Structures are given as structure tokens and as C-alpha cells.
Amino acid sequence: MIDISESVMQFLLALIVVGPLVGAAAAFLPAPPGLKGKNPDQAVLRHGVVVTGVVLLAAIVLVLGFDHSRPARMQATTNLHWIPALDIRIHLGVDGISLPLLVLTALLTFLCALHSYFKMPAGPSPKAFVALLLVLESGTFATFAVLDLILFFLAFEMVLIPMYFLIARWGGEAGAARSASTRGGGRAAGGRTRAAWKFILYTLLGSVVMLLGLLLIGLKSGTFDMVALATDNGRGLTTSVQVTAVLAIAVGLAVKTPMWPLHSWLPDAHTAAPTVGSVLLAGVLLKMGTYGFVRIALPIAPEGMHTFAPYLAAFAVVGIVYGSLACLSLARKGNNGDLKRLIAYSSVGHMGFVLLGIASMTPTGVNGALFANIAHGLITGLLFFLVGALKDRYGTADLDTLAGATGAALYGSAPRFGALLAFGAVASLGLPGLAGFWGEMLTMFGAFDPAEGLSRPAFLTFMAVAGFGTLLTAAYLLIVVRRVCMGERRTNAEPVADVQGHEFAAWTPLVALTVLAGLWPAVLLGLTDPAVQKLLAGGKS
Numbered sequence: 001m002i003d004i005s006e007s008v009m010q011f012l013l014a015l016i017v018v019g020p021l022v023g024a025a026a027a028f029l030p031a032p033p034g035l036k037g038k039n040p041d042q043a044v045l046r047h048g049v050v051v052t053g054v055v056l057l058a059a060i061v062l063v064l065g066f067d068h069s070r071p072a073r074m075q076a077t078t079n080l081h082w083i084p085a086l087d088i089r090i091h092l093g094v095d096g097i098s099l100p101l102l103v104l105t106a107l108l109t110f111l112c113a114l115h116s117y118f119k120m121p122a123g124p125s126p127k128a129f130v131a132l133l134l135v136l137e138s139g140t141f142a143t144f145a146v147l148d149l150i151l152f153f154l155a156f157e158m159v160l161i162p163m164y165f166l167i168a169r170w171g172g173e174a175g176a177a178r179s180a181s182t183r184g185g186g187r188a189a190g191g192r193t194r195a196a197w198k199f200i201l202y203t204l205l206g207s208v209v210m211l212l213g214l215l216l217i218g219l220k221s222g223t224f225d226m227v228a229l230a231t232d233n234g235r236g237l238t239t240s241v242q243v244t245a246v247l248a249i250a251v252g253l254a255v256k257t258p259m260w261p262l263h264s265w266l267p268d269a270h271t272a273a274p275t276v277g278s279v280l281l282a283g284v285l286l287k288m289g290t291y292g293f294v295r296i297a298l299p300i301a302p303e304g305m306h307t308f309a310p311y312l313a314a315f316a317v318v319g320i321v322y323g324s325l326a327c328l329s330l331a332r333k334g335n336n337g338d339l340k341r342l343i344a345y346s347s348v349g350h351m352g353f354v355l356l357g358i359a360s361m362t363p364t365g366v367n368g369a370l371f372a373n374i375a376h377g378l379i380t381g382l383l384f385f386l387v388g389a390l391k392d393r394y395g396t397a398d399l400d401t402l403a404g405a406t407g408a409a410l411y412g413s414a415p416r417f418g419a420l421l422a423f424g425a426v427a428s429l430g431l432p433g434l435a436g437f438w439g440e441m442l443t444m445f446g447a448f449d450p451a452e453g454l455s456r457p458a459f460l461t462f463m464a465v466a467g468f469g470t471l472l473t474a475a476y477l478l479i480v481v482r483r484v485c486m487g488e489r490r491t492n493a494e495p496v497a498d499v500q501g502h503e504f505a506a507w508t509p510l511v512a513l514t515v516l517a518g519l520w521p522a523v524l525l526g527l528t529d530p531a532v533q534k535l536l537a538g539g540k541s
Contacts, residue, residue, distance in 0.1 A: 004065030071096030210252025233538030275388030323349030365446020372439025
């Protein structure tokens, strides 16, 4: 789009990855004279908005300078020796696969910082909150930008500690949806602490197993360079090594995705996390797992991936149906279903479509998986923003309370809010013309005609089960809209604020991008398809 030199592109990518870390350290410094605002808390929250805004601007310039005629080529690359004895390098770069994820991360983190400036979650020092948010952003950027297996692992783990503290120190009640007895400050703190520990233990244990697989690949091939390994396309690794490595790596990636049955940490983490924690957890952290499958497992160990592809697809479609049935149960009257918990379970189903596309090992399926990744980040990020605002207004996200005789009836009490919630719901169920449609359709097309050597009858069965899952998804989301948005307007009750200015600013980009990606899917597919074709062809464009 614009001609930017390679050195400037390298600087931009380095700024995107390292800039938030510098900003995190600066958050603990006193605000400069004239920028202190009304109080120190406001100054540090404004600092978070400025840093994430600068990073978002750098990401946009990176997109404008990206050579869109060659999205399969790694661009803005930096390749420096770090640990020569082990051939571990500081190797950064972006292509059509990673670029959309970088922009999504930059956008969602900026919107979360903006939201926090106006609605800081209850908890300790805002300085620590902003610093953790920026460290989380840096770790996510690094995961999508590094091209060395060891650096990938380090970046993959870097996000765990900040997310743990965001849940444990600024979160709410993890068990509120299940039992009224959990109410109370001490019990709420205990619930969020348990949810945070569950999150970090699951992901750490999975990561230890994943590290063994990464080390096996690096030691057997003689390099940890992901570009060289992808170009080799597994030719330097025996089938047994590939199978063992993919099994180990897939465990760690499946926990982070999360894939059924390794998903049980997710509902508690989402229910307990503050609004911005839920947005980032669903919007970008879950994508790290599926990105690892595409960037590492598919091109580096294709024979191992081919062996496990049917099992991955089977777990994926079970997750689609399981997540939808869990949401239907939570949406039913009398079940005390928490809306945050419901959206968390819906993520299990949506990420199942992503895994199904990856398991097909076809360009169509993998492109659909990458598209669904971005769509899920936009739509679920919007839904968590909305549910967080709903909880702020009514003091609860319990469906039975919201839908009771004195419930929300949002179309009457806050029509713009109700319209946005309905928009998020129909986008999430995959309405044609919105972003959620294309990812699910393409992943099922990939399952319809899987890669050579995979059982087509099995994948046709998986496709049919996934199609049934879309019907269940539509059912529970429409139930939620009917119960929360429809009904008689509350009488003799205090008026409820409709969409406010800062909420409009934070939510509008997500709505606009959901519509844009739905009406013009070539925006994403034009980036991802050449890169996916090259990846599956062993580095040959």
C-alpha cells in the first residue's frame, strides 16, 4: 500500500513486540509534570491508553507497509544470534498468517485500555493493572511474531503470569452462577483465586509436555528455526519422531485453545476474570493454541499431523456439540445460568470449528480456521464487553435475574444496548453477511474434502456433526436474546443507562470490522491463502 523500507518495517515489528514491555516498566514511574491529571490513578490509566494506542498505530503502519502482493513471504524480519551453542536465534517476522493476529491483538488491547480508563475494575493498584496488561500484550505479540521454537515457547508462557494476576486480583466471583452461597467478599476472592490457579496449572502442565515436543524437533533436526523447519516439511524427521512430537505439542496447544476435554479451566477463568481479562483471554490468548497448530504442527511435522488429524477432528466436533449443549443448559429458565459462563462455553464450540478446519489439512479448511480465529476474536470480544457492561448496570450477569419479572427487557429499557447484544448474538451464530459465517462454512468445506490419505467418510461425518452444532448454537443464542432483550419494560424502576460515549468508542470498531469481514472476506483471505498454500506445500509458493 505504501512503500516502507525493510529497516523501518523491522523497527516497527520490534516496537510492537518490545514497546509494551517498556511501557509496563514506565507505568511504575511518576507521571511527568502537567500529565498527572486529577489523580495518579487516572494518569497511569491514561498511560496505558497512550502506549497501547501507539502500538496500534505502529501495527496499522506495519499493515500499510506490508507487501500485499507477496503475503506468503516473511517480511519485517530480524534474525540475530542469541544462544549460538544451541542455534537459538532472535528471529522475528510476519506473513499473511500472523499479520491479522497482530492487528487483532493491538486493537483489542487498546480497546481494553480505553475501557479501563473509564471503568477500572475493582482491585489493587492501577499501576500493576496497566503493567500486567502491557506485559500480556507483549507476550501475545511475541507468540505471533517469533520464528524460533524456543522463543515461541517462552512467549507462549510469558502471558500466563499476567493473566493469572488479572483474574486473581481484579476478577469477580467464579461461582456466582452456580450457587448463591458463594456470595460475599471472602468467598468471591477465593473463587477467583481458584479459577486463576486452575488456569495456570492446566496451561503450565500442557506447556511442559509441549516443550518436550519442541525440543525433540529441534534436537533431531539440528535447528529450532521455524522457517527452515517448515521449508524442510518434515523431511529431516522420521515418522516416529514426527508422531511423538505432534502428540506432545498438541497437548500443550489443545489446552490453550482449549479443545474438549481439556477445556474445563476456561469457564471458571472467564466467569472470574474482569471484563478486559475475558476480552483478551477469548479474543487473543485462545488463538495462540490454534496458531501453534498452523505454524508448527502442520508444516514441520506433516506426517505426525496426518496421523492425529482424524482424532483432532473428532475431539473438535465433540467440543462443538458439547459447548452448545452446555450453553443450552445455562440458557434454560431456572438453571441460574451466568452469561459470561455461557459465552465461555460457546468459545469451546467456536474453537472446535477452528480445529476441524486445521484437521482437514487442506488450504480451504486452514484458511477457514484462520478466518474463524479472527471472527471469534472480534465477536466474542464484543460480547464480553457487552456482558461486562450489563453486569455493571444490573449488578449481575445471571440470566434468570435478567429475564425475570424485573429483568432487563433491553429493547425497551436500553434499545441501543439491546440492539448491540442482538447483533453480537446473530454474528456469533454465523449469520451470512457477518464475519462468523465464513470461517464456519470454510472449515466445513475443508472437512467435506479432506487432504489425501484422510478418511473422507469419517470427515463427512465430522462435517455433519459440526453442521448440527450450528443449529444448537443458533438455538441457545436466540434464547439468550429472547430472555434478555425482549419482554415488558420495567415499571417503577430506576432508568438504566443506554450505550455511553466511551462504550460506543470501544465497541464500534468491533462491530464495523465484523460487518466488513462478513461482506468482504477477501480482506483476510487474500492475506492468508497464499501463506497457507506455501505452508502446506513445504515452503514452496
